[in-house]
Amino acid sequence: MHKKIADEDLLGEKFLSNISVDIVIFGFHNRQLKILLLRFKNTSLYALPGGFINEEEEDIEEAVERVLTERTGIKDIYLEQFGVFGSKKRAFGATHKHIHESAGKTTELNPWITQRFVTVGYYALVNLKETVPNPDDVSDFCGWIDINEIPTLAFDHKSIIEKALESLRMMLDLKLAVFNLMPESFTMNDLQSLYETILGKKLQRTNFQRKMLSLGILERLDKHWTGGAHKAAYLYRFDKNKYNEMQKEEMNTNKF
Amino acid sequence: MHKKIADEDLLGEKFLSNISVDIVIFGFHNRQLKILLLRFKNTSLYALPGGFINEEEEDIEEAVERVLTERTGIKDIYLEQFGVFGSKKRAFGATHKHIHESAGKTTELNPWITQRFVTVGYYALVNLKETVPNPDDVSDFCGWIDINEIPTLAFDHKSIIEKALESLRMMLDLKLAVFNLMPESFTMNDLQSLYETILGKKLQRTNFQRKMLSLGILERLDKHWTGGAHKAAYLYRFDKNKYNEMQKEEMNTNKF
DNA sequence: CAACCATTGTATCAAAGTGATACAATATTA
DNA sequence: TAATATTGTATCACTTTGATACAATGGTTG
Numbered sequence: 001m002h003k004k005i006a007d008e009d010l011l012g013e014k015f016l017s018n019i020s021v022d023i024v025i026f027g028f029h030n031r032q033l034k035i036l037l038l039r040f041k042n043t044s045l046y047a048l049p050g051g052f053i054n055e056e057e058e059d060i061e062e063a064v065e066r067v068l069t070e071r072t073g074i075k076d077i078y079l080e081q082f083g084v085f086g087s088k089k090r091a092f093g094a095t096h097k098h099i100h101e102s103a104g105k106t107t108e109l110n111p112w113i114t115q116r117f118v119t120v121g122y123y124a125l126v127n128l129k130e131t132v133p134n135p136d137d138v139s140d141f142c143g144w145i146d147i148n149e150i151p152t153l154a155f156d157h158k159s160i161i162e163k164a165l166e167s168l169r170m171m172l173d174l175k176l177a178v179f180n181l182m183p184e185s186f187t188m189n190d191l192q193s194l195y196e197t198i199l200g201k202k203l204q205r206t207n208f209q210r211k212m213l214s215l216g217i218l219e220r221l222d223k224h225w226t227g228g229a230h231k232a233a234y235l236y237r238f239d240k241n242k243y244n245e246m247q248k249e250e251m252n253t254n255k256f
Numbered sequence: 257m258h259k260k261i262a263d264e265d266l267l268g269e270k271f272l273s274n275i276s277v278d279i280v281i282f283g284f285h286n287r288q289l290k291i292l293l294l295r296f297k298n299t300s301l302y303a304l305p306g307g308f309i310n311e312e313e314e315d316i317e318e319a320v321e322r323v324l325t326e327r328t329g330i331k332d333i334y335l336e337q338f339g340v341f342g343s344k345k346r347a348f349g350a351t352h353k354h355i356h357e358s359a360g361k362t363t364e365l366n367p368w369i370t371q372r373f374v375t376v377g378y379y380a381l382v383n384l385k386e387t388v389p390n391p392d393d394v395s396d397f398c399g400w401i402d403i404n405e406i407p408t409l410a411f412d413h414k415s416i417i418e419k420a421l422e423s424l425r426m427m428l429d430l431k432l433a434v435f436n437l438m439p440e441s442f443t444m445n446d447l448q449s450l451y452e453t454i455l456g457k458k459l460q461r462t463n464f465q466r467k468m469l470s471l472g473i474l475e476r477l478d479k480h481w482t483g484g485a486h487k488a489a490y491l492y493r494f495d496k497n498k499y500n501e502m503q504k505e506e507m508n509t510n511k512f
Numbered sequence: 513c514a515a516c517c518a519t520t521g522t523a524t525c526a527a528a529g530t531g532a533t534a535c536a537a538t539a540t541t542a
Numbered sequence: 543t544a545a546t547a548t549t550g551t552a553t554c555a556c557t558t559t560g561a562t563a564c565a566a567t568g569g570t571t572g
Contacts, residue, residue, distance in 0.1 A: 443549095444549085444550090445548090445549090461548095461549085462549095462550085462551080462552095465549090465550075465551085466551090482548085484547070484548070485545090485546060485547060485548085486546070486547040486548035486549070487547080487548055487549045487550080488548090488549080489548080489549060489550090490549085490550085
């Protein structure tokens with residue numbers, strides 16, 4: 001909804017009209033599920049990273065990948081399209097004017113931005129530690145915010161985030177995408193706390209462990225010193241090779 | 257992608273640019289899963305019902321509902337948004353020109369239609385018997401076609417249908433939307449054949465019956481004369497009241 | 513350094529769910 | 543009236559899931 005544009009006057013010519021993309025970038029750190037948010041300059045108004053689609057050169061997903069790289073510095077990210085938001089009320093001229101002025105811009109606001117936009121929502125699952133958040137030219141902050149401490153958001157981004165979370169929850173047991181959020185190695189407890197925040201409920205420790213191990217995609221590494229006064233937990237690694245083998249077998253068995 | 261337009265010259269002014277909707281309308285009859293297709297005048301080219309979004313007056317879903325009613329005559333239909341198709345190749349000027357000319361139009365093709373479109377895919381589940389298919393002004397046929405006998409399709413509608421089917425398959429056990437496809441009363445065997453065509457595989461009769469009955473949302477009616485030389489099957493009705501009660505209970509139990 | 517403590521890894525039991533098979537009931541046909 | 547095809551239900555083995563028990567262990571504390 002606000003990308004770095006070399007020449008603002010080109011807006012209307014370069015990009016598809018009436019269409020934007022917004023990305024809910026999920027990360028996980030300190031047993032907290034977080035998303036990447038921007039804050040508009042000199043305001044307390046936050047928003048999702050987003051942008052527009054180059055009319056000549058970009059598939060939607062390519063535009064999303066571009067925005068992702070611009071905001072986080074990383075590439076090859078797990079992406080999922082989760083919905084389109086197309087209310088007739090999605091024209092935010094007044095808000096854009098406010099953002100434009102707060103950013104101290106002296107040029108006139110390009111009227112192209114005030115039209116009605118249908119936005120395509122994607123969520124991304126990234127290893128938070130590998131990212132270097134980078135604000136755009138109308139924001140003075142770009143960083144990770146706990147999913148339970150989301151501040152006031154511009155536009156309808158609050159409901160977009162809710163839909164993304166719901167979608168992530170649905171996919172949790174269908175795909176194993178969640179491992180994209182984990183660091184290289186982690187304990188069962190780390191993984192369980194991720195599941196718990198996504199699902200919004202507590203899980204039984206022993207049964208969770210049994211289930212994860214039975215997936216057959218975790219490689220057990222060394223023990224891990226927690227520093228706590230108790231037995232040390234094993235570290236695990238997501239084994240992509242085993243996962244790929246499993247996928248192949250599934251393909252074979254599912255045919256009739 | 258081709259709706260009845262009072263004045264074609266208004267195209268660019270009335271509707272959102274670069275955005276269309278396409279609808280995969282599913283119906284079930286004679287133990288066959290079917291979708292509603294249009295055929296362009298004087299061609300053997302078929303396409304999904306679709307249209308554009310009125311810039312001032314319509315949410316996306318409202319546009320979809322309008323198109324649905326225009327093509328089938330019915331309202332209050334089960335709808336699900338299943339994806340957005342935004343390849344940079346989605347500009348179909350040549351095809352539209354061909355369609356326009358084949359339809360015998362004397363006016364110039366409105367250049368608005370030749371731009372790149374991002375299309376939002378919805379599927380609808382309808383009781384086929386209640387519909388009255390109705391072609392638009394560039395098509396000479398609008399009717400139900402077996403999912404296994406899909407003819408050559410215009411644009412990228414083939415892959416849109418595939419994605420819709422896949423999405424329907426995924427939702428099958430999560431929601432009970434499938435009953436929107438059934439007539440008022442049906443036998444277990446009818447229902448099973450619907451599940452089988454959607455899933456693309458045979459199911460065990462006895463276990464399917466057990467599972468469906470255990471859902472607690474089927475009301476058993478009278479016996480049914482099949483005309484066959486065997487025991488008559490019961491007729492069942494989808495009991496919307498029981499279903500709603502179940503949903504309510506689920507809401508209560510799911511809270512923490 | 514030994515008793516203690518909190519957490520981890522694993523085993524086990526009961527309940528629920530699922531796949532496969534058996535069999536009685538019955539509407540029509542021959 | 544017997545034969546036949548299909549339907550409705552029961553049952554058994556097997557798997558999955560929820561809940562509980564318990565031994566192992568790394569660090570803490572007296």
